Amino acid sequence: MTDPSTSGQPTGAGTVVVALDGPAGSGKSSVSKQVARRLGYGYLDTGAAYRALAWHALERGIDTSDAASVLDVSGDFDYAISLDPDSYWVRVGGVDVTDAIREPRVSDAVSGVARVPAVRQSVNALFRALVAHSGRPGVVVEGRDITTVVAPDAPVRILLTAAPEVRAARRSAELTTQDAAAVAAALHRRDASDSSVVDFLTAAPGVEVVDSTDLDFDQTVDAVLGVIRSALSASDPLQTGAPDGR
Numbered sequence: 274m275t276d277p278s279t280s281g282q283p284t285g286a287g288t289v290v291v292a293l294d295g296p297a298g299s300g301k302s303s304v305s306k307q308v309a310r311r312l313g314y315g316y317l318d319t320g321a322a323y324r325a326l327a328w329h330a331l332e333r334g335i336d337t338s339d340a341a342s343v344l345d346v347s348g349d350f351d352y353a354i355s356l357d358p359d360s361y362w363v364r365v366g367g368v369d370v371t372d373a374i375r376e377p378r379v380s381d382a383v384s385g386v387a388r389v390p391a392v393r394q395s396v397n398a399l400f401r402a403l404v405a406h407s408g409r410p411g412v413v414v415e416g417r418d419i420t421t422v423v424a425p426d427a428p429v430r431i432l433l434t435a436a437p438e439v440r441a442a443r444r445s446a447e448l449t450t451q452d453a454a455a456v457a458a459a460l461h462r463r464d465a466s467d468s469s470v471v472d473f474l475t476a477a478p479g480v481e482v483v484d485s486t487d488l489d490f491d492q493t494v495d496a497v498l499g500v501i502r503s504a505l506s507a508s509d510p511l512q513t514g515a516p517d518g519r
């Protein structure tokens with residue numbers, strides 16, 4: 274795996290970081306992408322790195338529940354991701370895996386990969402380097418531990434939630450060829466496993482909660498933009514760098 278020289282440095286000096294966490298199916302990716310477009314920011318999907326490593330391990334026939342094997346295969350993980358919300362792609366060794374990493378077999382394996390501490394350290398350093406070199410005024414970074422571990426000092430930190438049954442219904446609407454009950458069970462299983470590694474179900478101090486249970490997609494985007502605007506104007510009362518985002 275890439276070992277960025279910025280490892281351990283603060284996230285993206287000069288780049289506004291919007292940190293957004295939440296459980297599976299809460300709308301992190303779709304909402305963050307739209308928010309990034311509205312602000313002219315970059316968009317960083319951190320889950321894609323764990324998914325891509327899980328895909329890579331599966332391609333190599335590795336048992337993703339075995340930490341030593343995962344760590345071993347992570348040494349040979351040539352990963353690249355686009356931060357452009359209008360041109361999103363994920364590559365491993367030059368292969369486009371943007372769609373492949375969403376397959377259920379990868380979703381089922383990813384938690385095993387994500388629970389290896391050395392993997393987390395390595396990808397977190399990569400995320401900070403990607404933000405620092407984004408060339409954008411800001412980056413919306415979404416995942417599970419962005420508000421608490423990756424960018425705890427970000428000027429905007431949001432926990433995006435929705436009721437479990439609403440999240441399951443939204444995911445099931447996407448995966449129409451699969452049984453709704455099986456989709457819901459897989460989503461809840463992944464949350465249970467992931468939340469034993471990092472807590473993304475309760476907001477850390479200073480983290481703003483946006484509950485999208487009773488909001489449609491556009492209302493959720495507007496709610497997130499509202500939190501960003503007020504957080505950035507509080508940290509920049511003269512409005513020198515607050516985004517417009519209309």
Ligand SMILES: Nc1ncnc2c1ncn2[C@@H]1O[C@H](COP(=O)(O)OP(=O)(O)OP(=O)(O)O)[C@@H](O)[C@H]1O
Nearest residue numbers: 297298299300301302303304443485488489490493
């Ligand atoms: N407020 C909303 N109202 C209705 N649908 C929504 C809302 N927010 C997101 N969605 C839809 O819910 C589905 C899941 O959203 P998305 O993939 O962005 O979630 P996620 O949190 O990134 O999930 P995962 O962690 O599993 O990758 C998508 O089809 C998205 O369009």
Ligand SMILES: Nc1ccn([C@@H]2O[C@H](COP(=O)(O)O)[C@@H](O)[C@H]2O)c(=O)n1
Nearest residue numbers: 319320321323383384387416417418467
């Ligand atoms: N900051 C993060 C982001 C993701 N994960 C792990 O990756 C999986 C896939 O993430 P999605 O956002 O694409 O659902 C997720 O289930 C976690 O296992 C993480 O640990 N930390």
